[in-house]
Amino acid sequence: MNNSLSSNRLTGLTLLIAIAFFMEQLDSTIAVTAINNIADDLSVHSTTITMAIAVYIMTLAIFLPIGGWSAKNFGCKNTFLSAIILFTVGSLGCGFSNNIYLFISSEIVQGVGAALMVPVGRLFVIQNSKKSELAKRISILVWPGLIAPIFGPSLGAYITTYYSWHWIFFINIPIAMILFVLAWYFLPTEYINKQSRIKLDSLGFLLSSLMLVMGLGSLDWLSNFGINNIVPWGLLTSSVILGVLLNHHISKSKSPIISLAxxxxxxxxxxxxxxxxxxxxxxxxxxxxxxxxxxxxxxxxxxxxxxxxxxxxxxxxxxxxxxxxxxxxxxxxxxxxxxxxxxxxxxxxxxxxxxxxxxxxxxxxxxxxxxxxxxxxxxxxxxxxxxxxxxxxxxxxxxxxxxxxxxxxxxxxxxxxxxxxxxxxxxxxxxxxxxxxxxxxxxxxxxxxxxxxxxxxxxxx
Missing domain, CATH: 1.20.1250.20 (MFS general substrate transporter like domains)
Incomplete structure (x- = not known):
């Protein structure tokens, strides 16, 4: 634990990280009510936009293990700042999209940024909190996941009705800029010994990525097209098989992408x-x-x-x-x-x-x-x-x-x-x-x- 951090400073940093989480969580739900408007502007069917939003969620899940690996090798501060930059670039790309290819590509960039923010920010708080203060810190970190799904659809409907769907993504920019400046000045810089860096478990990452794509893809298919179809069940079965292979790989690897310890x-x-x-x-x-x-x-x-x-x-x-x-x-x-x-x-x-x-x-x-x-x-x-x-x-x-x-x-x-x-x-x-x-x-x-x-x-x- 970093004993140089006072309780008040850590509380402030926890709130800063919670705001970053809120921005990420909001992006998962705010565009739901604007699907038809985005589809009309990009000249595609609404189900294509639904799938694009699902790509964001899949990317977020796939790159979560990379966040933990990056924090170990490059430090929480560097990873967190990089995540904010990626998320901002992705938001700009979504807002300026004039075709579906740019929109989906930008959603992927956003998802990678969100995946690095989620575990790294929480890890920083957990590692630097005393046991007696952990409940208070976690309570602050939890509120984005509570509020964003409730506010997201209503806020998206309001912005789309009175402005345009582009501003659903542009509102992230000023928030991200403020977060970056605050994180740059107030997050402590860790010393990372280059000799202790761990090589990325490429095979483990590939297996976990395919497992999550198949699993989340099956859920998205079930959500959009119902249960009377062989495709989602085939995807789900494939995901389970990949999970078994991943578990076997983890048990044999010295530095697995996901530790099950x-x-x-x-x-x-x-x-x-x-x-x-x-x-x-x-x-x-x-x-x-x-x-x-x-x-x-x-x-x-x-x-x-x-x-x-x-x-x-x-x-x-x-x-x-x-x-x-x-x-x-x-x-x-x-x-x-x-x-x-x-x-x-x-x-x-x-x-x-x-x-x-x-x-x-x-x-x-x-x-x-x-x-x-x-x-x-x-x-x-x-x-x-x-x-x-x-x-x-x-x-x-x-x-x-x-x-x-x-x-x-x-x-x-x-x-x-x-x-x-x-x-x-x-x-x-x-x-x-x-x-x-x-x-x-x-x-x-x-x-x-x-x-x-x-x-x-x-x-x-």
Whole structure:
């Protein structure tokens, strides 16, 4: 740990990194409402733009392991600054795109930049935080993942309606410039011994890349075209096979692209990662499902339904005030069990209160509170008892699982709606099935929580 960093300075740097995360997370959702406008301007079908956005998410996931490797070899500061530059160049390219090829290429550049920002920024905070302050720092880092999916679609709709879709990407530029200057001056420069640099595990990177492309590609295919097709299942099977090959390679490699040491040697970390990923999948689809539900069942406009979703944001903010106190007084397991139950009941409550806007707002507020609490608890618990040598690899694994779970949550929205309408196209009427599906998924982490030791994480209380 870098003892030269004061607590206040580290808190400020944590906030700076959180803003960078917010910029990256926002880019994953803000363009969703502008798909048709972008497609019209670039003279392509809307599904092509959907696939271009999926390319950004895939690129982000693929290059996450490179972020951990780069931090080891070139330092957190150099990697983080390079990531901001790449993300800015990608944003400019997207905004100035006049054809689909430039747009997709720019999305790839953006994805690489985002992949370097995500693990490196979090790793810096985790490595430099005392155990007693870890919960507070993680709580700050979690808020971008909570707020961006809620704000993104509404902000995208507003910008597209009153300005143009190009500004969805241009708004990143001033934020990125400010972040770069602040990071340049305030992030400490680490001394990296060139003799200790590790060669990139090219074969491991190739296998992990193909595995993620196949896996995320299958989810994207299922989301857009339904389950009655052999292609996504073939992609998913290929992804599993590649995962087996990657695991074999990692077990033989001295310096693998992804180290499984925390997963293999700490059963509590393993079950925290699994239960946390299921929780994120259950809750990440709601900012998409609820607006669709409000528009189809209550006839609300895109902006009106987006405004109602902001009640989740209010719940997120309120719970942030109490998260650290809850961890200190109650630990992790009990709050996670209670919040899982409340989340499931609140999800079902949204369906049963479909003709009462006020009732739905109360349910969304509760979901926002539980979502904030659960994300903070899982992220803190995952790193709470790990020794320092495991932090880098655990951070990469946590980020990979997070990206996959978010993609899975979005895919499940489409799958549940199609199953509920008994059709391969998304119906104009949304049945209770999606709500039952996500409520059941919100309860599933309870099973894996049984395998986590009761006092695990006490060192950060």
């Amino acid at each position: 925390p997963w293999n040697n700490d059963v509590n970390f393993k079950h925290t990662l699994i239960s946390g990923s299921i929780c994120r999948a259950a809750l990440s689809g709601l900012p998409i499902l609820i607006p669709l539900f409000l528009q189809s069942e209550l006839g609300l406009s895109m902006i009106e339904s987006g405004n109602i979703i902001l009640t989740m944001f209010a719940g997120n903010l309120l719970m942030k005030m109490f998260t650290t106190s809850i961890i200190t007084k109650c630990g992790f397991k009990k709050p996670l069990i209670i919040s899982s139950l409340i989340s499931a009941l609140s999800i079902l409550g949204c369906w049963y209160g479909q003709h009462n806007i006020s009732y739905i707002c109360v349910m969304l507020f509760l979901i926002g509170c539980m979502r904030s609490l659960q994300f903070s608890l899982y992220n803190t618990l995952a790193f709470s008892e790990l020794p320092k040598p495991y932090l880098n690899s655990a951070n990469v694994l946590n980020n990979l699982f997070t990206q996959i779970s978010f993609a899975m949550g979005i895919t499940l929205v489409s799958i549940f709606i199609r199953l509920g309408s008994n059709s391969d196209i998304i119906s104009s009427n949304i049945s209770i099935l999606p709500f039952l599906g996500f409520a059941s998924l919100a309860l599933l982490p309870l099973f894996f929580l049984l395998f986590i030791e009761k006092d695990y994480g006490n060192s950060v209380r």
